[in-house]
Amino acid sequence: MMDTCKCSKAEFGRERSETLSAQPEGKGLVTIEHEPIIGETPQATLQSWLTPNPLFYIRNHYSIPQWESDSEWALTLDGHVDNTLSFSREDFRSFPIQTLPITLECAGNNRSDLEPQVPGNPFQNGAVSTAIWAGVPLRCLLERAGIKEGAVEVLFEGFDAGEPAPGEQTQPYLRSLSIDVAMHPHTLLAYEMNGEPLSREHGYPLRLIVPGWYGMASVKWLRRISVIQEKFEGFFQKGPLYHRGR
Known part of the structure; x- marks a missing residue:
């Protein structure tokens, strides 16, 4: 077990439910698909190490999820743990905050360069972007729940389906x-x-960010985190499309 988190207090009170995808023609993302929305960062933007939010690449597998009320949102943490927990938006204010510059890249970046051509979104080189992300270290929640002996993996479920x-x-x-x-x-x-x-x-109100992994690991629109006792072998982990980024 690593040392307990020692960061500053988090703030999780602001809301952002609107979308950013509607940009002036020629000044937004390079559109790959409209439904679900998929787009890559313009070439000129890649000259800077930091990507503006409206130009950060998007790779979604399903439509952007909707729910009745943001105030009713909650994150469940269950499975092979000592305590099953539920976290509201308000609960996140009590956790430490961490801020990190992290690059995400789709596993299919530069797919259009492959010969022969392969199935999948025909990204050029814009399915990679960098942002300064802020949130709560996942370990803080896991430590509070208490991981039982015999746990093998942690499973993340998004609202999108x-x-x-x-x-x-x-x-x-x-x-x-x-x-x-x-x-x-x-x-x-x-x-x-x-x-x-x-x-x-990009996953409002809460998403996973996993540095050093392809974007498909960084599950958006989180609704449930489960500690499990076996390796997960679901469609996006082992299926024919599991290599496609997020």
């Missing part, structure tokens, strides 16, 4: 991390991006 491929059952977006990666001090539950609350496209 749909058919991941023709013939597949409707299911939420699910990805897992090993206990070691989940407990890393830089694995973050982020609610701010470049000093602003997350937009809908």
